[in-house]
């Protein structure tokens with residue numbers, strides 16, 4: 269029932285119902301772009317809002333039926349990526365579950381909520397209502413043939429009529445957020461359709477290089493805590509499937525350790541050759557001395573990943589987008605910092621600014637790991653917890669000024685302070701006033 273009341277769903281998504289159309293867009297678009305990148309496909313997403321609801325279609329590999337099945341099982345979280353440390357858009361593994369519950373909660377829990385997922389020639393019509401006797405959600409899935417759609421995924425959230433005004437009021441920010449995606453993703457092409465009003469934005473750099481969700485994770489991105497979490501997740505996962513991977517197999521999946529000679533060195537120095545991963549277990553916990561040693565040795569034998577390998581939006585791309593917004597390009601200013609945090613995490617921070625004479629007010633585009641913030645995720649910056657907003661105000665770029673400002677950070681370990689991924693702490697770093 270964690271998803272089935274207004275209060276619970278506000279906690280799960282981190283946002284009030286007024287912002288739920290934006291939550292749908294963010295979660296679905298993140299999934300679509302991630303899936304395309306994983307397969308090396310240049311992402312094209314098609315977002316339609318009409319009287320029936322919100323639809324996000326992509327040209328990706330198509331969500332597998334087994335994944336749809338597990339999304340419908342509210343007793344498990346889906347994402348296998350949850351324990352990995354990597355610069356990804358989403359990794360909690362429950363976003364689609366919140367989207368199943370959303371239409372039900374919006375209909376004041378009266379009728380049924382419905383979400384359709386179409387992929388691989390099948391349309392899964394997923395409905396949710398609550399069994400009031402057992403206080404349990406009842407999720408039903410009907411499979412229909414949808415031969416017309418053989419590739420990609422189409423996700424449609426049936427927005428209840430009774431909440432149509434929420435959708436209408438979200439229009440401005442919804443359309444803006446679609447634009448934000450094209451600022452933060454040089455390889456993305458996008459078609460938008462709001463009740464028949466259509467527009468298209470083409471990729472500025474279809475072959476844009478960036479770190480892909482399927483790329484190997486680096487030992488240098490882990491502290492002992494995250495490392496033990498990953499090992500624990502693997503041991504538990506293996507035990508469920510009655511297998512037990514070796515330490516060598518575990519090590520081989522990391523960036524810089526895919527070569528057998530490297531693995532041999534790690535195993536020799538840790539004394540873990542021909543040992544299964546479950547040997548790191550110590551009762552209900554892990555042998556901390558061993559996991560610490562393993563992590564240190566793995567770091568020793570692998571190179572660090574350079575910040576730029578995460579992906580850089582770049583001046584050319586951003587100036588094209590700013591120019592298309594009608595900015596005065598004489599005033600365009602771009603800065604980039606590609607560095608490593610005190611904890612050794614690579615990051616790329618980019619900002620861009622321009623005066624936009626015809627704009628009605630300030631436009632701020634913020635994002636973390638190529639996904640735009642619904643709210644500005646940089647609400648507290650620096651040692652004294654100032655917000656990005658107050659810093660801009662001080663720079664005479666207040667809310668009413670016709671300026672465009674962009675701030676993006678890519679970093680493998682981003683700590684969100686809430687479940688809705690709407691506020692971030694990056695690398696635990698604190699910058700001083702001057703550095704801001």
Ligand SMILES: Nc1ncnc2c1ncn2[C@@H]1O[C@H](COP(=O)(O)OP(=O)(O)OP(=O)(O)O)[C@@H](O)[C@H]1O
Nearest residue numbers: 299300303330331347358359360361362363364421
């Ligand atoms: N458009 C899509 N194309 C292909 N696979 C998809 C698509 N959308 C979702 N998936 C698969 O479904 C899984 C579950 O998606 P969901 O959004 O619920 O979780 P997540 O993306 O792993 O994490 P988060 O909760 O942070 O979004 C994804 O991990 C992915 O494997």
Ligand SMILES: [Mg+2]
Nearest residue numbers: 295299358363
């Ligand atoms: Mg997701």
